[in-house]
Amino acid sequence: MTAKCLTKLLFVTAGLMLLVSGSVLGASNKIDGVRIWPSPTSTRVVLDMQSKPDFTYFNLNNPRRLVIDLANTEKTLNLSQISNDSDVLGKLRYSSPKNASGVRLVLELNEDVNTEIFALPPTKPYQDRLVIDLERKGDQGERVVKSRKDSGERDIIVAVDAGHGGEDPGSIGAAGSYEKNVVLSIAKLLADKINDTEGMRAILIRTGDYYVGLNKRTELARKHKADLLVSVHADAFRTPGPSGASVWVLSMRRANSELGRWLESTEKHSALLGGAAQVIEDTASERYLTQALLDMSMDHSLSTSYEISRELIKDLDEITHMHKHKPQAASLAVLTSPDIPSILVETGFISNPREEKNLNWLKFRQNLASAMHSAITRYFRRMPPDGTLWARHKRENRHHKVARGESLSLLAQRYNVSVSRIKSANNLSSDMVKVGQVLTIPR
Known part of the structure; x- marks a missing residue:
């Protein structure tokens, strides 16, 4: 073989090696984990990625499948070990990829769903993620509550909203407590007390560990014809010093305190964690709120929210330290329903070690639920909605x-x-x- 031919052969061999190594090195991303969050109306699948995902997807029928191609991604995760309690998602598995440097995922579906897929940037405590939302078609899990009264007099409906959930843990205490778990416990305790009260009925916005979009929470309250929406949270701040409970109502303008601005920022942070793009600064939300404020029903909602907040502060002050002794105002999305009085209760600072310990104490959570129940019932006994059993009792x-x-x-x-x-x-x-x-x- 001549020197010229040998040199040419070496160049070809080196080029092939570069192509092979390039295809291997091209797999620059990988799936670090998969989390599946089922709810009564949807299932959220979250892929924890090492870096920003490059993806495409398509649907197949007979049987129903959602196919996702992840470019430049290694197949390193064992999907058979992923916990799945979803009624919508039957199985998550791999399939033959489009090319050697990618991964193809197949989601086998048990029913027709509306699909939304989007990437989320790193937000503590998470890295890059790919989120797949599978929303059930129809009204599963969203039945409107009927009155228990044969006479036609309806119950007073209280929608109890446990903040955060699922992909969004909320604030995390120094001891590792998740706000989403603490407030769900308090919300369930409050709902039980309301349901044990004749003439009242509670609706839990979320009943388990899954995320409900900020705007969806008010939609669910409206669907159930709620007379009041109570959103339960546990506060947090940059430093462990602040402590105490507080009650918030909708501000007609932007928050006028540092803590209020921090809460608004935290809500945007929760939207990134769990909802993607459901942020109150969104143009459509601002336009909706502006129009709603023009409606006279907003006046009723605001005044009712403020009065219930004052009642609640009295009761909370008897069982815990208060951060603020007057209702506070902020532009929080969960409070913007024009036709439903809405309050947000910060039950304490989970960022404060002493209050984190209190919030993990069942007796303290029961006391918080009792205080909320007492204030709510006291207000509605004085001002019962028309057509309710309590309205008749007041007349009699x-x-x-x-x-x-x-x-x-x-x-x-x-x-x-x-x-x-x-x-x-x-x-x-x-x-x-x-x-x-x-x-x-x-x-």
Whole structure:
């Protein structure tokens, strides 16, 4: 072989080696993990990526499948070990990729779904992610609650919203407590108390560990014809010093305090973690809010929200330290429903080690739920919505302002009604009454 031919052969061999090594090195990304978050109406699949994913996708029928191609990605993860409790997603598996440097994922689906796929940038505690939302078609899991009253008098409906969830852990305490878990426990305790109260019914916006979009939360409350939306959160700040509970209502302008600005920023952060693009600065949301503020129903919602917030602060002040003793205002998306009075309750600072410990204590969470229940029932006994059982009770009942020296037993004897009925009508847990207290006396 001549020197010229040998040199040419070496160049060809080197080129082939570069092509082979290039195809291997081209797999510059990989899937570090997969998390599946099922909810009653949808399933979210999250791929934790080492870097920003380059992807395409398409759907197949008979059987139903969603196929996702990830370019320049290594197949290193064992998908058979991924936990999956979704009714929508039957199986997640690999298939033959388009080329040697990529990965093809197949999601076998149990029913027709609306699909949304998007990449999310790194946001603590997560790196780059690819999010696949599989939304069920129809109204599964979103049944409107009917009245329990044969007479046609409806229940007072309270929508209880546990903040964050699923992909969005909310704030994380120094001991590793997730806000999403703490507030879901409090929300369930509050819902139980409401459901145990005659003439009231609670709707949990989320019942498990999954994310519900910020705007979707108010949509669900409206779908169930809620008279009140209570969003439960646990506060956090840059430093561990701040402590105490607070209650928030919608601001007609931007937040006027550092903490309010921090909360608004945190909500945007949650949108990036769990909702992608559902941020209140969005043009459509601002236009919706502007139009809503022109509606007279907003006046009613704002005034009702403020009054319930004042009642709640009184009750919270008896069981915990208050960060603020007046209702605070901020432009938070979960509060922007024009037709539903809405409040956001910060139950304490999970970023404060002492309050994080309290929030992990069941008795403290029960006390928080009791305080919220007491304030809500007290307001609605005074101002029941039209057409409810409580509105009829108010028409039928009498009221008595407690004078010095009067007791429940004395009032029961005077009005010829039992002590237990007076206590039930006023949501009293003991026989103690205060001078000046206005009691409902059932007939």
